[in-house]
Amino acid sequence: MVIPSVPPECYLVLSGMLFTIGVIGALTRRNAIVVFMCIEMMLNAVNISFITFSRFLQSLDGVLFAFFVMAVAAAEAAVGLAIFVMIYRSRDTINLDEINLLKW
Amino acid sequence: MFDYVWLIPLFPAIGFMINGLFGKHLGKKVVSWVGPSVIGLSFLTSILIFFELIGRPPTQRLFEKVIFDWVVSGSFQTVIGYQIDPLSILMALVVSGVSFFIHIYSVGYMHDDPGFTRYFTYLNLFVFMMLNLILANNFLLMFVGWEGVGLCSYLLIGFWYEKDSASNAGKKAFVVNRVGDFGFILGMFLLFTSLGKNGIWTLDFTEVFANASKLDTGTVTAITILLFIGACGKSAQIPIYVWLPDAMEGPTPVSSLIHAATMVTAGVYMVARCNVLYSMAPIAMAIVAIVGVATAIFTASIGFCQNDIKKVLAYSTISQLGYMFLGVGVGAYSAGIFHLMTHAFFKGLLFLGAGSVMHALSGELDMRKMGALRTKIPITFWTFFFATLAIAGIPGLSGFFSKDEILWQAFSSSHGHFLLWLVAAIAAGMTAFYMFRALFMTFFGQSRVDEHVAHHIHESPKIMTVPLMVLAVLSVIGGYIGVPHVLGGANHIHQFLAPVLGGGAEPGKAHAGISILSQAWASGGEGGGHGAALELLMMVVSVVIALIGIGIAYLFYVKNPAIPKLVAEKWKGLYKLVFNKYYVDELYEILFIKSLKNLGTGLWKGFDDFIIDGTINGIAYLIGVVSGGMRKIQTGLVQNYAFSMIVGGIVIAAYYIVRAIFY
Numbered sequence: 001m002v003i004p005s006v007p008p009e010c011y012l013v014l015s016g017m018l019f020t021i022g023v024i025g026a027l028t029r030r031n032a033i034v035v036f037m038c039i040e041m042m043l044n045a046v047n048i049s050f051i052t053f054s055r056f057l058q059s060l061d062g063v064l065f066a067f068f069v070m071a072v073a074a075a076e077a078a079v080g081l082a083i084f085v086m087i088y089r090s091r092d093t094i095n096l097d098e099i100n101l102l103k104w
Numbered sequence: 105m106f107d108y109v110w111l112i113p114l115f116p117a118i119g120f121m122i123n124g125l126f127g128k129h130l131g132k133k134v135v136s137w138v139g140p141s142v143i144g145l146s147f148l149t150s151i152l153i154f155f156e157l158i159g160r161p162p163t164q165r166l167f168e169k170v171i172f173d174w175v176v177s178g179s180f181q182t183v184i185g186y187q188i189d190p191l192s193i194l195m196a197l198v199v200s201g202v203s204f205f206i207h208i209y210s211v212g213y214m215h216d217d218p219g220f221t222r223y224f225t226y227l228n229l230f231v232f233m234m235l236n237l238i239l240a241n242n243f244l245l246m247f248v249g250w251e252g253v254g255l256c257s258y259l260l261i262g263f264w265y266e267k268d269s270a271s272n273a274g275k276k277a278f279v280v281n282r283v284g285d286f287g288f289i290l291g292m293f294l295l296f297t298s299l300g301k302n303g304i305w306t307l308d309f310t311e312v313f314a315n316a317s318k319l320d321t322g323t324v325t326a327i328t329i330l331l332f333i334g335a336c337g338k339s340a341q342i343p344i345y346v347w348l349p350d351a352m353e354g355p356t357p358v359s360s361l362i363h364a365a366t367m368v369t370a371g372v373y374m375v376a377r378c379n380v381l382y383s384m385a386p387i388a389m390a391i392v393a394i395v396g397v398a399t400a401i402f403t404a405s406i407g408f409c410q411n412d413i414k415k416v417l418a419y420s421t422i423s424q425l426g427y428m429f430l431g432v433g434v435g436a437y438s439a440g441i442f443h444l445m446t447h448a449f450f451k452g453l454l455f456l457g458a459g460s461v462m463h464a465l466s467g468e469l470d471m472r473k474m475g476a477l478r479t480k481i482p483i484t485f486w487t488f489f490f491a492t493l494a495i496a497g498i499p500g501l502s503g504f505f506s507k508d509e510i511l512w513q514a515f516s517s518s519h520g521h522f523l524l525w526l527v528a529a530i531a532a533g534m535t536a537f538y539m540f541r542a543l544f545m546t547f548f549g550q551s552r553v554d555e556h557v558a559h560h561i562h563e564s565p566k567i568m569t570v571p572l573m574v575l576a577v578l579s580v581i582g583g584y585i586g587v588p589h590v591l592g593g594a595n596h597i598h599q600f601l602a603p604v605l606g607g608g609a610e611p612g613k614a615h616a617g618i619s620i621l622s623q624a625w626a627s628g629g630e631g632g633g634h635g636a637a638l639e640l641l642m643m644v645v646s647v648v649i650a651l652i653g654i655g656i657a658y659l660f661y662v663k664n665p666a667i668p669k670l671v672a673e674k675w676k677g678l679y680k681l682v683f684n685k686y687y688v689d690e691l692y693e694i695l696f697i698k699s700l701k702n703l704g705t706g707l708w709k710g711f712d713d714f715i716i717d718g719t720i721n722g723i724a725y726l727i728g729v730v731s732g733g734m735r736k737i738q739t740g741l742v743q744n745y746a747f748s749m750i751v752g753g754i755v756i757a758a759y760y761i762v763r764a765i766f767y
Binding site: 023026027028035096097099100101 | 739740741742743746747750
């Protein structure tokens with residue numbers, strides 16, 4: 001059943017690249033929605049590595065985690081976007097540099 | 105009647121309540137009736153009980169009346185209970201009797217004082233406490249009285265609290281007494297626990313003394329010395345006598361009642377009460393006797409150079425208390441109590457006389473501004489004169505019998521010593537000198553009274569002079585209850601007190617020949633009866649010493665008033681030393697007060713300010729600094745937080761990678 005056409009390193013490199021892009025995006029971009037998208041990208045990078053290991057280790061644990069991550073990401077997206085809408089309504093911006101009330 | 109012994113302390117308590125709670129509304133007139141009359145009722149009750157007591161055979165003269173259980177804890181039980189025996193009833197008679205007359209005197213003396221009601225409230229409370237002290241049947245209740253009289257002493261010394269000196273003197277008396285009371289408490293504790301080790305948990309006098317033989321000598325010595333420290337505080341003995349001279353800041357009747365006749369004798373009473381314990385501890389007795397005789401001569405010498413009439417009497421009181429301790433210290437308990445009684449009469453009278461002089465001279469205390477008052481206030485003079493004769497030990501007056509009994513016992517008792525007698529006899533001569541000095545300076549010679557005061561010199565009203573006369577009569581005849589056998593008397597007081605104080609079988613007789621002198625006398629070939637002959641000789645010697653003292657006083661202050669100045673000039677250093685009371689107050693100031701103050705300041709600055717405050721402030725400062733730095737991390741920018749999270753993640757990952765590679 002298992003035909004390893006693509007070596008697992010490739011999946012892991014893809015996952016690493018996606019995660020790094022997500023990290024850099026989340027740290028550098030100022031638009032909250034973009035940051036949010038970057039976080040989603042990091043989550044998906046993690047999912048890819050989960051599935052990869054699940055596949056190569058012949059274990060369903062990774063798949064299970066991937067499903068969890070997707071469920072959490074979905075819920076997070078719903079709540080997060082709702083928060084952004086509310087912030088935009090009250091402050092007319094979703095630029096993260098300007099949302100810095102929680103400081104000393 | 106014995107069942108009503110509680111009435112004796114109750115009456116003054118009622119007086120205290122009435123005067124204290126309602127005195128302001130009742131007015132001066134009622135207070136001046138209530139105050140003395142409650143004491144009079146106590147006196148009356150004491151007399152009735154006394155007569156019932158002497159109606160009984162000597163062996164049955166002990167009665168305890170328990171009012172109620174006070175402290176009950178496990179097998180230990182202390183009651184509020186009163187004890188009637190010859191010693192307590194005699195003390196009750198003296199205290200309530202002298203108090204009664206001094207209360208009456210006070211009505212006249214304090215008449216124009218705004219604190220009239222307060223005065224009688226305190227005075228009634230004092231008598232209540234004093235009677236508790238005397239009549240208590242256990243150590244704890246005695247201690248209540250002991251502390252109570254201390255409190256009243258404080259209140260009455262500082263009676264004119266607006267005066268700085270008065271309130272300071274009150275505080276001094278209170279604090280110094282604390283030192284002694286501390287010893288008393290420790291002694292009581294030690295007695296309680298060491299008896300408890302033998303299974304007897306009690307503080308009741310009768311039980312304690314019955315079981316005293318179960319204690320070993322070392323313990324008894326410790327107990328008695330600790331109790332004696334208490335006595336030293338209350339009865340103003342070396343080294344803690346310093347409060348008594350200052351206590352003269354109080355009203356004069358207070359000095360008379362509390363600081364001469366009654367409270368200060370509590371220590372002597374306590375030692376006599378614990379005679380069973382003291383007799384078991386010869387070392388403690390020696391200490392009592394030596395402290396007593398040292399105090400007697402030391403303070404008598406201070407009396408030489410005092411110009412304040414009340415101060416002279418104060419030092420005289422301390423000196424006479426020293427005599428009493430000498431008496432009880434050589435085992436002559438009844439002689440000590442006898443002197444306590446006669447001293448209450450004549451010293452109470454001397455103070456009242458001084459008060460009467462002050463009254464006549466608009467409050468003047470300095471004897472240098474008196475003189476020639478003999479004819480102007482004759483009643484005061486004559487009563488004062490008799491009291492002076494009594495204290496000087498002139499034969500026939502009360503002081504002679506009691507003082508001589510002590511002197512003779514100091515010499516002849518098995519605890520006595522020739523040196524004790526010698527020092528005490530010299531002190532007796534000094535007493536005669538300074539007392540007659542006071543008498544001559546006040547009543548004889550040229551008048552040195554200020555002009556404006558001299559106009560209204562007047563004899564005190566009857567209410568003051570009658571108590572003077574009563575006490576004068578007592579001072580004269582009070583000694584005849586204790587005429588020694590050698591003078592053909594029966595020494596009634598000794599016999600009367602024998603059930604409590606022991607030694608009833610052969611009163612007043614010389615003990616086994618211990619002194620060199622009596623042996624020398626015996627070897628001189630005098631044959632039988634040398635004890636009596638020796639006693640007579642010593643009596644004559646002490647009288648001669650007293651007469652010499654009087655003679656010198658006459659020479660110095662009547663015949664040739666220039667001499668004292670010459671003497672003072674000649675021995676300038678010595679005079680200055682004595683005039684300044686040997687700088688004892690100053691010494692204590694440096695030794696105790698300053699050093700304690702320094703210790704306190706040191707602890708305050710070094711320990712409290714530096715260590716405790718430093719620790720707390722340091723911690724607070726540290727937290728402030730650290731959190732001041734830390735808060736800078738809190739930028740409020742989400743991406744900073746995310747960055748640090750990632751850095752952290754990388755660091756952790758790097759750690760595991762490095763570990764995996766190198767190990």
